[in-house]
Amino acid sequence: EDQVTQSPEALRLQEGESSSLNCSYTVSGLRGLFWYRQDPGKGPEFLFTLYSAGEEKEKERLKATLTKKESFLHITAPKPEDSATYLCAVQAIGGSYIPTFGRGTSLIVHP
Amino acid sequence: ETGVTQSPTHLIKTRGQQVTLRCSSQSGHNTVSWYQQALGQGPQFIFQYYREEENGRGNFPPRFSGLQFPNYSSELNVNALELDDSALYLCASSISGGEDTGELFFGEGSRLTVL
16 A cells, blocks of 8 residues: 655744755555645645656755655745645556645744 | 636535535546545545546545546535535546646635534
């Protein structure tokens, strides 16, 4: 069974204080790993897809990296508008390609 | 390009009642997935529809059922509502087949409260 574990559950940062979120996964064969951002009461919004170990993707202050066991979402010099829950999901090779989501990391950035 | 739209946005029901939630998929997408997200949890997969057929189902009882229509819009029906069904119900559309990137496009969700 595919498993996704995200840590920490919650993270409070001061504006400008860089940090990283972790997504550890167990899957028989990885087809893709996804990061989503979710604002309170809203649907998740797609950020990145990573397909193979060593791959990196960047968008503004966010950078996602991937190894064979985990992914990191690095946030550089965050701003209050980066406050949200960040969800990680994995998609396995074979079967129906249904992604499995983690519980997310709730990020609050204080001004 | 029209995004994923869901209705209603909020609703309150009592135990034992039935509810229907609706979703219009993004233009050009042929697959709709439904997720249940309880407070503080990640989205849990309910089922997926591709070309009007159920294409995968998560660990949810048969009282959760769905439909997909020829225009790829979809409905989620829940019978005999229980208190634990209170959650945000998310619809996500995507492309299956050769163009499948795995990316899901989510709607804003329907917040269901069961009293």
